[in-house]
Amino acid sequence: xxxxxxxxxxxxxxxxxxxxxxxxxxxxxxxxxxxxxxxxxxxxxxxxxxxxxxxxxxxxxxxxxxxxxxxxxxxxxxxxxxxxxxxxxxxxxxxxxxxxxxxxxxxxxxxxxxxxxxxxxxxx
Numbered sequence: 556x557x558x559x560x561x562x563x564x565x566x567x568x569x570x571x572x573x574x575x576x577x578x579x580x581x582x583x584x585x586x587x588x589x590x591x592x593x594x595x596x597x598x599x600x601x602x603x604x605x606x607x608x609x610x611x612x613x614x615x616x617x618x619x620x621x622x623x624x625x626x627x628x629x630x631x632x633x634x635x636x637x638x639x640x641x642x643x644x645x646x647x648x649x650x651x652x653x654x655x656x657x658x659x660x661x662x663x664x665x666x667x668x669x670x671x672x673x674x675x676x677x678x679x
Contacts, residue, residue, distance in 0.1 A: 557581045557653045557668040564649060564673030567641055573675060575636040577651030588657040589634040590666055593647035605660040606634060614660045641677045648672040
């Protein structure tokens with residue numbers, strides 16, 4: 556089992572920045588990748604970004620490319636999502652997820668463990 560706890564959400568004005576963190580515990584040595592997804596009210600959960608734990612390769616959704624940066628702190632088993640130039644359409648609950656054997660990073664069903672989520676609200 557892997558436990559994930561997100562933090563760092565909040566309310567920010569458009570154009571502002573937030574930094575989300577995902578702290579992993581438990582059987583983290585079995586983790587292949589950590590991803591971030593978001594879900595707005597009444598909408599599906601969408602892929603945002605992912606990072607491979609061993610080699611640090613990163614992947615982004617087109618909508619956040621150039622504005623968001625995912626990184627990892629291996630010593631602390633933590634993944635960060637730096638979000639800059641935020642837009643009202645970025646408003647959602649953000650979830651981090653851990654995959655033990657990731658084939659295609661965009662597919663939510665490939666992730667085995669999920670955090671509880673953290674709310675991000677961007678006002679216009």
